[in-house]
Amino acid sequence: MNVHAQNTLTEAETALIDSFAGRFSDLPGDADVTVRRDEALELLKQGLPTRRVEAWHYTDLRRLLSTIPAFKPVSEAEAVAPLLDHAVVLPVLNGTVHDREAGPEGVAIARLADKLQEGAVEAEWLTAADRFDAVGAVNAAFVSDGYWLDIEEDAELEHPLELQNIHAGGQVHARFVANFGVNSKATVVERQTGAGSAFATSMTHLDVADGAEVLWIVLQEQPDDTAYLGRFSAKLGKGAKLTLFVMNSGGKLVRQEVKVVAGGEGSEFKLRGVNLLGGEAHCDVTMVLDHTAPDTFSTETLRNVVTGKANGVFQGQIRVAQIAQKTDAKMACNTLLLSDEAGFSSKPELEIFADDVACGHGATVTDIEDEHLFYLMSRGIDEKMARGLLVKAFVAEVIEELEDQSVIEALEARLVNWFAEHG
Amino acid sequence: MLKIENLTATVGEAEEAKQIINRLTLEVPAGEVHAIMGPNGAGKSTLSYVLTGRSGYEVTGGSATLNGDDILEMEPEERAAKGMFLSFQYPVEIPGVPVMTFVRTAMNSQRKLRGEEEISAPDFIKKSREIAKQLKLDAEMLKRPVNVGFSGGEKKRLEIYQMMMLEPNFLILDETDSGLDIDALKIVADGVNALRSPDRAVMVITHYQRLLDYIVPDTVHVLYRGQVIKSGDKDLALELEKNGYTGVIDAAA
Ligand SMILES: Nc1ncnc2c1ncn2[C@@H]1O[C@H](COP(=O)(O)OP(=O)(O)OP(=O)(O)O)[C@@H](O)[C@H]1O
Ligand SMILES: [Mg+2]
Numbered sequence: 001m002n003v004h005a006q007n008t009l010t011e012a013e014t015a016l017i018d019s020f021a022g023r024f025s026d027l028p029g030d031a032d033v034t035v036r037r038d039e040a041l042e043l044l045k046q047g048l049p050t051r052r053v054e055a056w057h058y059t060d061l062r063r064l065l066s067t068i069p070a071f072k073p074v075s076e077a078e079a080v081a082p083l084l085d086h087a088v089v090l091p092v093l094n095g096t097v098h099d100r101e102a103g104p105e106g107v108a109i110a111r112l113a114d115k116l117q118e119g120a121v122e123a124e125w126l127t128a129a130d131r132f133d134a135v136g137a138v139n140a141a142f143v144s145d146g147y148w149l150d151i152e153e154d155a156e157l158e159h160p161l162e163l164q165n166i167h168a169g170g171q172v173h174a175r176f177v178a179n180f181g182v183n184s185k186a187t188v189v190e191r192q193t194g195a196g197s198a199f200a201t202s203m204t205h206l207d208v209a210d211g212a213e214v215l216w217i218v219l220q221e222q223p224d225d226t227a228y229l230g231r232f233s234a235k236l237g238k239g240a241k242l243t244l245f246v247m248n249s250g251g252k253l254v255r256q257e258v259k260v261v262a263g264g265e266g267s268e269f270k271l272r273g274v275n276l277l278g279g280e281a282h283c284d285v286t287m288v289l290d291h292t293a294p295d296t297f298s299t300e301t302l303r304n305v306v307t308g309k310a311n312g313v314f315q316g317q318i319r320v321a322q323i324a325q326k327t328d329a330k331m332a333c334n335t336l337l338l339s340d341e342a343g344f345s346s347k348p349e350l351e352i353f354a355d356d357v358a359c360g361h362g363a364t365v366t367d368i369e370d371e372h373l374f375y376l377m378s379r380g381i382d383e384k385m386a387r388g389l390l391v392k393a394f395v396a397e398v399i400e401e402l403e404d405q406s407v408i409e410a411l412e413a414r415l416v417n418w419f420a421e422h423g
Numbered sequence: 424m425l426k427i428e429n430l431t432a433t434v435g436e437a438e439e440a441k442q443i444i445n446r447l448t449l450e451v452p453a454g455e456v457h458a459i460m461g462p463n464g465a466g467k468s469t470l471s472y473v474l475t476g477r478s479g480y481e482v483t484g485g486s487a488t489l490n491g492d493d494i495l496e497m498e499p500e501e502r503a504a505k506g507m508f509l510s511f512q513y514p515v516e517i518p519g520v521p522v523m524t525f526v527r528t529a530m531n532s533q534r535k536l537r538g539e540e541e542i543s544a545p546d547f548i549k550k551s552r553e554i555a556k557q558l559k560l561d562a563e564m565l566k567r568p569v570n571v572g573f574s575g576g577e578k579k580r581l582e583i584y585q586m587m588m589l590e591p592n593f594l595i596l597d598e599t600d601s602g603l604d605i606d607a608l609k610i611v612a613d614g615v616n617a618l619r620s621p622d623r624a625v626m627v628i629t630h631y632q633r634l635l636d637y638i639v640p641d642t643v644h645v646l647y648r649g650q651v652i653k654s655g656d657k658d659l660a661l662e663l664e665k666n667g668y669t670g671v672i673d674a675a676a
Contacts (some may be wrong), residue, residue, distance in 0.1 A: 374622075378475050379533075
């Protein structure tokens with residue numbers, strides 16, 4: 001580690017580090033956790049990553065993270081209506097869980113704060129992956145609460161669960177753990193939102209056991225002046241199936257990391273991403289997917305709509321280990337750029353060490369086609385509406401691939417909302 | 424009904440603009456069917472795009488009016504609301520937009536532009552069912568995205584479905600017959616004929632006499648190099664089918 005690399009910290013870096021002193025006494029955790037927090041803080045003192053760090057090349061965190069607000073009282077944040085009807089809502093308000101509901105049958109729900117206090121969290125999980133793991137470091141230093149879910153073997157949850165990380169401005173740092181038992185089946189929504197300018201981080205880890213089937217939906221709808229750093233990680237058992245649907249439609253600075261290990265033979269991972277970027281948003285989705293077992297299967301489809309002065313990034317890295325023969329992986333990233341000042345960078349990377357695999361990727365950046373526009377207009381639809389229909393259709397294609405009609409409708413309603421505000 | 428006078432139009436951007444329609448004059452009175460024939464590249468499709476307002480097609484002279492209204496100044500959707508309809512030579516695939524959503528949006532937009540009430544959902548569905556049945560279109564197809572994965576003939580039938588749903592009063596059929604099997608040709612022709620009325624008119628662009636056996640034209644025009652070089656009754660189509668365009672072109676030269 002080169003301590004001299006950055007000798008002066010930015011204002012935001014200083015504010016972040018300084019905010020730890022005042023916050024520390026409120027943070028849960030046993031002695032081990034405290035050690036991890038201190039280690040993470042030491043990393044932060046070396047400065048945030050810049051574009052010179054490969055993983056942050058398109059998102060110069062040090063430059064883009066310009067302000068760090070102070071922490072706010074818990075009582076100011078309120079839970080929001082769930083995406084799906086009948087969902088069991090599990091809110092974290094300004095970084096704290098209170099009034100925890102008893103979970104539905106088949107799920108044991110615990111507070112993350114209690115787990116930290118009891119020393120139930122593996123040290124590794126509170127350690128930044130490397131010097132430049134800013135998401136891991138900030139969250140490890142500051143994490144205050146969240147939920148820990150254990151879904152029983154063979155349980156098929158009748159209703160979806162909805163985890164909410166809600167702020168009222170200020171800083172929030174949450175974590176979620178979900179362990180899906182063998183052959184269990186569930187739909188979980190993760191909401192990242194709030195009101196007011198904030199700095200929010202959130203990390204989620206899933207352990208999907210053999211034969212389990214999970215649909216996990218991340219809805220990131222942060223206010224326009226909020227910085228959000230998130231990470232979703234998952235480990236898949238034999239024949240496990242995970243669909244991760246990520247919809248980013250807010251935030252000023254957003255980094256959503258996805259780290260998945262398809263480690264069980266015959267496991268399947270699907271990433272479906274929709275990025276709706278407007279205003280001056282900068283949104284970065286960075287995925288690292290490891291295929292480490294034979295016969296694993298993955299597809300990643302991203303559809304991005306970028307308007308105004310917004311800027312989007314998708315980095316998709318697929319690594320296929322030598323043992324992972326017969327891996328089938330397909331990645332596609334398609335973007336509609338609706339303004340000259342908007343931008344999108346896409347960086348696919350395949351690292352293949354097995355010889356019998358089928359892997360591919362493709363990326364396109366386009367505008368709406370005149371031919372399509374004219375066809376609609378010649379039937380009596382005005383230009384604005386025709387554009388709206390075409391843009392919506394472009395993203396709706398990804399949503400409509402999902403199986404559950406109620407999920408499709410709920411997500412499409414969010415789409416319509418976004419277009420009403422930004423169209 | 425439709426009156427085109429000395430129309431001149433170019434295709435393409437600025438310096439590369441190419442004059443395709445060349446002082447063209449043509450009138451299609453209400454209640455009539457006019458066929459437009461002519462060799463490949465004569466400007467038939469171009470004329471249909473100019474009349475419906477496609478961008479990239481610039482009118483540099485002359486006029487075109489529909490029932491006295493200057494349509495060339497209008498946006499494409501306004502022309503549609505006035506009753507213009509083009510059955511495309513090459514219908515476009517629109518991923519993600521289901522046929523029913525599209526047609527209903529179009530119908531209601533047109534109605535709104537005309538200051539009429541929206542159609543109710545049940546009425547729309549009923550109408551759609553009847554027309555789909557008449558055109559032997561599978562109901563499932565109407566839930567699929569517009570033209571995506573449709574066969575050539577299905578695309579053409581879908582154009583006619585849209586036409587019958589929207590009930591325009593000036594119909595332009597650009598080679599709707601190409602790609603249709605014999606039964607489909609008959610079905611499509613029946614659809615067009617069902618719309619014929621004293622206050623509607625039809626412009627049929629075709630290369631083949633066969634369609635004109637079913638949709639019988641009052642007048643046949645030969646278009647060549649962006650101009651009408653000959654007009655005649657329906658026998659002209661028969662004559663062209665037998666002898667080709669050479670004689671007609673030579674006589675006009
Ligand atoms: N965008 C364009 N730029 C330049 N030339 C064009 C463009 N579009 C059409 N043209 C030319 O205009 C001429 C007329 O084309 P058009 O499609 O109208 O012919 P058509 O009579 O419909 O022929 P067909 O019977 O083959 O359908 C052709 O020579 C064509 O190449
Ligand atoms: Mg043509």
